[in-house]
Amino acid sequence: MEQNKRKDLKIAFDMTFMQFGWSTWMIGIVLLLFISLQIFTDFKIVLNDEEAAFQGFIHFIENPYKIFMLVVGILSVPKFLSWFVKTGITRKDYFTGAAIAALTLSAIFMIIAVIIGGIEQLIAPVNFVTYLGEGASWFLIFLVYTLNIFVYYLAGWLIGAGNYRYSGWGLLLYIPGALALIFMMDLLWTNQLDTPLHSMLSLDASENLSLFISFGVSIVLIGISLWVIRVTTKRVRVKL
């Protein structure tokens, strides 16, 4: 048992390291783009105050992070599961390792974003706003964004696993599943959407309770996604 544990942690470490390596290009390019935009564009002229407040780095890199995670998630089963099983690692150890690695990577991404966001505040303080509201603490921002980035990996992982196990037909079921997951997370966290579910969640609940519900439902959604991925890959035949 102890050896198992060490193995999945080793997988987690190796996968985090490798996937982070791939992401350095993306982060570098986004950062460069962000800095150039700050220097060459005066947002106060182009945008109104409200829009300008959304131009912080954290907001800027959120979508690149998510797209990166989606793509890496799709590759997870065909690239990593296949390699690990062929190297003599169980599907279970791969699964645990990959899940820990995805969460760790999401956290690392947000630590980087928060640090750059902090530096940005020191250089040119703006009235910083995220979809968590004006008064949201840095810690809350870190936590919620990490969770949302992680969910994009899960969405990709679902699609990759479904396609690997059931070929083209799997996509008919797993892509809508992944989209549903992303859509539900959007409902839970961004205040911009006005949907029945969203208004129901925040209608007569205090702000704290709504946050509590959002976290609770997110955890359940993540749990279900992880369960589906595990069931899909538990006995999957590895392609030669």
Place this chain on the structure above:
Amino acid sequence: MTADIVIDQVSVKYKKFHALDRVSLKLDGEKIYGLIGRNGAGKTTLLSLLASFAKPDEGSIQMNGQPLFENAELMQRVTCVYEKALNDESEKVKTYLEAIAEYKPDYDTDYAMELVELFHLPLNKPVYKLSKGMQSVLNAIIGLASRSPITIFDETYSGMDAPTRELFYQQVLEDHARYPRTMILSTHLVSEMDYLFEEAVILHKGKVLLHEPVDAVLEKGASITGAAELVDEFVAGMHQIHTQKLGGTKSVMVIDPLTEEQLVRAAQSGLEIGPVSLQDLFIHLTKEEGQHGAK
């Protein structure tokens, strides 16, 4: 660690096609096995089950008394290399080997480097730039250097040229002598590999046709050559697998062990008794009606 494998009534179906049909085999530790079969006989399917690449649809596979599939301790003791195109691996050969070494408990880096030199494998070249032959060599090196109690080579050698194959066979024998372990080599190049095998398993259409020590298999078979009438008289009632006729001379292959008395009788009648090779047995046991000429 020795590893005894028990394959019990294992079946694998691909839609309606039976790739393996109730296969049962016992592989005791530390021998070199030859897994012989025609294309599509089920060799790769059987080997992928041993490597836990897939789970059998029916039946069970146990190693040292424990179920093998998804068993972390056992899975890491099995190495299966096969003829695969490594054209999407962009790492350098060195990095590629190092990554595998990290996860193989019995891997011997020094031996791997020795083999790299022996086979002239370029360490600093990206894997996808290697020639087909060199990719085969890379797979073979991984198989040998992993020193796993269960080491499987699934036709890893078909991309290599003849001298490289010889070098590889030599390493198989030498390293097996140094570190005895179960090695399974699947092949249809029977004639050039038969000297490696201690036991032969012949698979045909998803079933085990034969599993015996190679010596015993060879002792069983004989070819009897001589005047057609005398040969016919001699082989009457024996299990004949192949007949060739040229003029008045006839040659018949049988797989019945000959007794001393029969040998003496053959000598008296002027019949020539020759051995039957594993290759001959394989060809004639697995041939279909209407193939390879008249029976």
